[in-house]
Amino acid sequence: MRQPRGDSRGILDPARLMRRVRFRRHLPAAGLQPWVEHYWLIDWTLPEPFAQRVVPHPAVNLVFQRDGDGPERAEVAGVGLEVFSIVLAGTGRVCGVQFRPGGFHPFWHRSVAELTGRRLNFAELVERWPPAAVPPQRICIGTDAARCRALDALLTGWAPRPDPATDETIRLVEAIRTDRSVRRVDEFARDNGLSIRQLQRLFLTRVGVGPKWVIRRYRLHEALERATDGPLDWARLAAELGYSDQAHLVRDFTAVTGRSPSTYTLTGRRERDAGAGAVVNRGPFLYTRR
Incomplete structure (x- = not known):
């Protein structure tokens, strides 16, 4: 389930x-x-x-x-x-x-x-x-x-109704989210039998942003989560996430968070240490099957 x-x-x-x-x-x-x-x-x-x-x-x-x-x-x-x-x-x-x-x-x-x-x-x-x-x-x-x-x-x-184009969009976005090998829009479009223009139009109409933006946002999300867990080999992570080099990932990370990766990781460690042994608000997540 x-x-x-x-x-x-x-x-x-x-x-x-x-x-x-x-x-x-x-x-x-x-x-x-x-x-x-x-x-x-x-x-x-x-x-x-x-x-x-x-x-x-x-x-x-x-x-x-x-x-x-x-x-x-x-x-x-x-x-x-x-x-x-x-x-x-x-x-x-x-x-x-x-x-x-x-x-x-x-x-x-x-x-x-x-x-x-x-x-x-x-x-x-x-x-x-x-x-x-x-x-x-x-x-x-x-x-x-x-x-x-x-x-x-x-x-x-609101009575939503199934729409094949929406289903296809959701599938494509999920593929980007879960597959790190998706790095280039042209290759991704070709692999899914679409032209770049078709893929971009599909994403803009149903997601609201283009496929390149989605790729970069999901890769940055993963970098943020990994940084929260502790010190990283940023050069290796940059390669894993499809960045051209470590400096590119660090620039993106710093631009979004306002902090360098090392500062962000240090802050996260301090927060975890401060919370060790404390009563957390039934967290971090509760799951319910409905």
Whole structure:
């Protein structure tokens, strides 16, 4: 049976995050799994503000957030081209939907590139809410199971339908994510019986970014996760991930994180040491079969 992802890819300083919030992932209803990667839930009670940064996946997210007893707000976040930063304070909770790369198109029915680099208030899409959809203010209440059921109802009410081009896009992106040998767009297109133009059009329309961007983002995600685990042979890792040389990987890494690989690794080790023996917020991840 499929399980939610168990990695921390894209989360900068994950040990620091997991020590301060309760974070878990759940699978959506079976009928939504072709398009939805997982639901992600975060709850927090913080004595002081906490800032977190994330290197986005090539995926659209639908996010509902409630701070304290305040009103719930919701937004649709297209593929983020830059590091995303958020400050959490007081008490609150988030219920998020991470679609599979390419998986938002059956809900959106337009080029997903229109959302790239943008975060839209969900109210701006009110005309797309089917009558059967659950009002967004009802998402962030109750147990995990209740929150997941509300998300299931909302997305199912959108009545997504299978689309061969979307299925093909999801398959291609998954191949890039899991196969390190995918390094060049021209070779990847040829191996999958597509022209470069066809591949680029497919990705822009359904993922929101081009295949080259997806390749580089997934390789950088792996470098970040490996750096979190401890010191690395960066020259060897650069070769494994398809970078031309170590300097190229280090430049990409530093540009995204704002820190050199050695500084990032040292910070991660300090966070893990600080958390050793401490009670972690039921983390780092909880998995539920649904």
